[in-house]
Amino acid sequence: MSDLNNTIKSLRKEYREIFLKSAEEIKAKVEALRPQGLKGEIFDKYERGSEGFLWQKKVLDLLQNDISKEIYRKLNEILAYRAQFNCTGCATCCNLACSEFSPEELKEKAQNGDNFAQQFLSVFIPYNSKEEAREVYPEYIELLEKNKEYDVYFYHCPKLTEDKRCSDYENRPQICRDFPDNPLSILPDSCGYKKWKEEVEPIALMLHSMVEIIDFYCAKINSVL
Numbered sequence: 001m002s003d004l005n006n007t008i009k010s011l012r013k014e015y016r017e018i019f020l021k022s023a024e025e026i027k028a029k030v031e032a033l034r035p036q037g038l039k040g041e042i043f044d045k046y047e048r049g050s051e052g053f054l055w056q057k058k059v060l061d062l063l064q065n066d067i068s069k070e071i072y073r074k075l076n077e078i079l080a081y082r083a084q085f086n087c088t089g090c091a092t093c094c095n096l097a098c099s100e101f102s103p104e105e106l107k108e109k110a111q112n113g114d115n116f117a118q119q120f121l122s123v124f125i126p127y128n129s130k131e132e133a134r135e136v137y138p139e140y141i142e143l144l145e146k147n148k149e150y151d152v153y154f155y156h157c158p159k160l161t162e163d164k165r166c167s168d169y170e171n172r173p174q175i176c177r178d179f180p181d182n183p184l185s186i187l188p189d190s191c192g193y194k195k196w197k198e199e200v201e202p203i204a205l206m207l208h209s210m211v212e213i214i215d216f217y218c219a220k221i222n223s224v225l
């Protein structure tokens with residue numbers, strides 16, 4: 001499970017604990033389907049039609065159908081609840097976006113087909129320094145520094161007008177439309193969705209971790225089938 005362990009190391013502390021708990025839960029479900037007496041592991045290569053092979057098929061079915069459907073049902077409930085809150089138009093998310101990736105790393109990711117990185121770079125440009133970003137919203141920078149265990153880079157969108165409006169609203173990319181759906185984002189106090197985020201965060205993080213772990217299991221199993 002070296003890939004999953006690398007992922008865990010890079011997670012923020014609170015999410016890491018949830019992630020580990022979810023990983024244990026999924027592992028227990030996988031083990032519950034293990035054929036009696038089978039010695040191998042779920043990511044081993046088995047002969048087609050063998051007990052191990054059929055175990056992998058059952059696990060894929062459980063993860064991709066039963067568990068995933070339930071996860072997406074709950075995630076949709078969380079999103080539906082978000083509709084009860086409103087954007088106050090503070091523009092912080094346009095003026096002060098943060099990423100754990102430097103501009104060079106984002107460019108590399110975008111060139112390798114990472115859709116999020118491509119969208120991010122289509123709107124955001126980096127601040128010249130953290131101090132320049134700090135002048136925009138010092139309390140938010142402080143909050144981010146307190147919550148992130150690694151260095152973060154700050155960006156802003158030149159499409160934001162002086163009166164805090166988006167000058168290209170109709171063509172804004174999906175990441176702008178989806179904000180702040182990502183359960184790992186940290187919202188400023190000025191954000192109208194802050195209360196929603198605080199209420200749903202524990203369950204949203206748990207669901208997010210399950211999605212990441214299920215993706216990991218499915219990719220690994222499919223690579224040996």
Ligand code: SF4
Pocket residue numbers: 093094123157158159160165166167168169172173176
């Ligand atoms: S494109 Fe518009 S909505 Fe998106 S970050 Fe820029 S100003 Fe904000």
Ligand code: SF4
Pocket residue numbers: 086087088089090091092093094179180188190191192193
């Ligand atoms: S930070 Fe929140 S309230 Fe402010 S503009 Fe973005 S979504 Fe709206």
